[in-house]
Amino acid sequence: xxxxxxxxxxxxxxxxxxxxxxxxxxxxxxxxxxxxxxxxxxxxxxxxxxxxxxxxxxxxxxxxxxxxxxxxxxxxxxxxxxxxxxxxxxxxxxxxxxxxxxxxxxxxxxxx
Amino acid sequence: xxxxxxxxxxxxxxxxxxxxxxxxxxxxxxxxxxxxxxxxxxxxxxxxxxxxxxxxxxxxxxxxxxxxxxxxxxxxxxxxxxxxxxxxxxxxxxxxxxxxxxxxxxxxxxxx
DNA sequence: CGTATCGGTAAGTCATCGCTTACGGTAAGT
DNA sequence: ACTTACCGTAAGCGATGACTTACCGATACG
Numbered sequence: 001x002x003x004x005x006x007x008x009x010x011x012x013x014x015x016x017x018x019x020x021x022x023x024x025x026x027x028x029x030x031x032x033x034x035x036x037x038x039x040x041x042x043x044x045x046x047x048x049x050x051x052x053x054x055x056x057x058x059x060x061x062x063x064x065x066x067x068x069x070x071x072x073x074x075x076x077x078x079x080x081x082x083x084x085x086x087x088x089x090x091x092x093x094x095x096x097x098x099x100x101x102x103x104x105x106x107x108x109x110x111x112x
Numbered sequence: 113x114x115x116x117x118x119x120x121x122x123x124x125x126x127x128x129x130x131x132x133x134x135x136x137x138x139x140x141x142x143x144x145x146x147x148x149x150x151x152x153x154x155x156x157x158x159x160x161x162x163x164x165x166x167x168x169x170x171x172x173x174x175x176x177x178x179x180x181x182x183x184x185x186x187x188x189x190x191x192x193x194x195x196x197x198x199x200x201x202x203x204x205x206x207x208x209x210x211x212x213x214x215x216x217x218x219x220x221x222x223x224x
Numbered sequence: 225c226g227t228a229t230c231g232g233t234a235a236g237t238c239a240t241c242g243c244t245t246a247c248g249g250t251a252a253g254t
Numbered sequence: 255a256c257t258t259a260c261c262g263t264a265a266g267c268g269a270t271g272a273c274t275t276a277c278c279g280a281t282a283c284g
Contacts (some may be wrong), residue, residue, distance in 0.1 A: 008120075008129070013122045015242080023201075024197055026204045027204070029260080029261095036124055040245085043242070045262055049263095063260090064260050065259090065261080072201060075197070085132065085133070086184075088136045089136045089187060092136060092138045092181070095138070104251065123269090141231090143229090151274090154232080154276095155273055156231095156276080157231060157232055158233090160232095174230065177231080178232090
């Protein structure tokens with residue numbers, strides 16, 4: 001799975017997650033996204049480039065401005081990975097809880 | 113949300129995701145996890161420390177060995193964040209698709 | 225007891241990342 | 255055409271991170 005790798009690395013950065021949350025409200029231009037963020041506008045541009053290459057956002061030209069939107073494709077890949085993982089992990093955890101519960105019930109094996 | 117931050121940073125690393133996938137099959141000792149991975153055993157120990165602090169794994173002592181298991185708590189936090197985000201993002205995307213479709217249908221505004 | 229296995233920690237190195245300032249190129253307004 | 259707004263890119267810097275080898279405490283085993 002060489003695709004989802006970029007997405008996970010992309011959302012690892014807090015600033016990038018802030019950008020994503022702003023985009024969740026709807027499409028925004030770069031300047032609007034950068035306004036209020038604690039970093040400069042060029043930094044936001046670089047973050048948007050990373051997010052785009054990860055398949056998490058898409059962009060469209062609108063005159064002199066550039067509008068960025070969420071691209072559900074990348075998000076879907078991440079969710080798929082998590083879900084595939086989630087099932088087996090939960091099963092293993094349930095089995096582990098069961099095992100621990102048996103041991104806690106007062107069984108000992110060798111040394112009294 | 114200062115909690116999920118650590119989890120996202122943790123699974124951003126490919127080696128750490130490999131560790132998680134091995135743990136998905138069931139609890140494992142450190143040596144077993146490290147075997148076959150392209151990094152040294154101390155490196156795996158450091159990765160496990162990060163995963164533990166992120167709430168993604170938990171550990172239990174078994175004699176001289178230390179058994180690690182998946183902790184669904186951290187995974188749940190990530191899923192929650194993604195899901196909360198997923199809904200609004202999809203809605204925004206649907207609206208955006210609608211908007212684009214209207215423009216694609218052959219409307220022009222000013223310059224012929 | 226002595227010896228071996230298991231695994232966490234310390235110290236140091238090398239690459240990568242996120243940020244800044246400076247610049248250039250395109251589109252819109254006058 | 256001149257100017258202004260908008261935004262991507264280049265260059266450089268400081269910080270963080272992943273890895274290695276070396277070391278050490280703790281637990282089983284003879």
